Amino acid sequence: MSAESRDEPVKLVVDTALAEFSALRHELDELGRGQRTVMSLNITATAAIVTFILSQRVPPQLLLVVPYVSVALGLLYQTYTIHAQHLGEYINERIRPVLVEKCQDDRVFGWEGYIRGTIYRTGWSQLPMKMAFILVIPVIPLASLVCVLPVVDSAWHWLAWVGGVLLYATQLASWARLSRQFLWV
Template identity: 50%
Template sequence: MVDQPDTENASRIVQCALAEFAALRNELDDFSRAQRTIMNLNISGNAVIVGFVLSHKAGPQLLLVVPYLSITLGLLYQTYLLQIERIGDYVNDVIRPLLVDSTGDDRVFGWERDLRANLYLKPGTKLAGRLSFVLLILITPAVGLLWVIPFLNHGWYWLAWVGGLALYVLQLVNWARYSRHFYWA
């Protein structure tokens, strides 16, 4: 096999890296879109449940569904958030250095690098995301669990309540573990 000139090899590396970046960017967009859908489902689902209870079309025990809905969607939301972070790290740690080496220009992916330094990793910039997550995924199920306690008049309701509480504790532990490195960074 004959060695290719450095410029031709660099050109192939750049083409491959850009193709990989484009695929990862599409995947990132899909995860972001899924996160927005999850939040919308959470808001809509909880609004329907609370609406039925407040309009007396269902008993307050229906609120037992709130922790299951919010926490399941919250765990899925965090999974997508982790995937988005992994993609960003891969682009920053693997693709960008490869392109910088191949092109000799350290301005490659300047916008990505600027976003990472000045928005994503800057303290306090994730406040809206933190607050919406805390409100929708942590506070809403807690209110549902507390509100329904006086109406737990059957063993099955208590079993559902304990299951919701267990999920809530799981979500709190997961959020605390994950937030140390992402939310409060």
């Protein structure tokens, strides 16, 4: 058996692992684009509602819509975050070991370990991103619920306000659970 024919199975495994990595990397890029889009939609929708209210074209009770929009978009953002985390774990736990073994080099796909050991070693390195996230996702619906409270004047408005509070609480609980798993590592 020639050296070339012995190398064929190794090459096939490496090529297959790299093809799978490439597909998953593309999916991660799409998830990142989705997250940025959701964040932009959240900011744009909130800004549009506040602008209409400040221009006095619509009643201030329209702020009751903000928690519903923000929570829906926040949960979609959370879904993207969880999916991206699982893809990263799969790459690190399934594809990387195969390539490390076949290439006989533990530096293959070492980015995850490198970033956790250097850039994300302390919580301070992620502080700007975390603060921006906190300002957009939880603060906007809370501010709208607080600001609209003085003008809640009907049973429907109260029902919408209580529903907004319940959705907001659900989102906070969901994000608290997620942050323990993924966000604050």
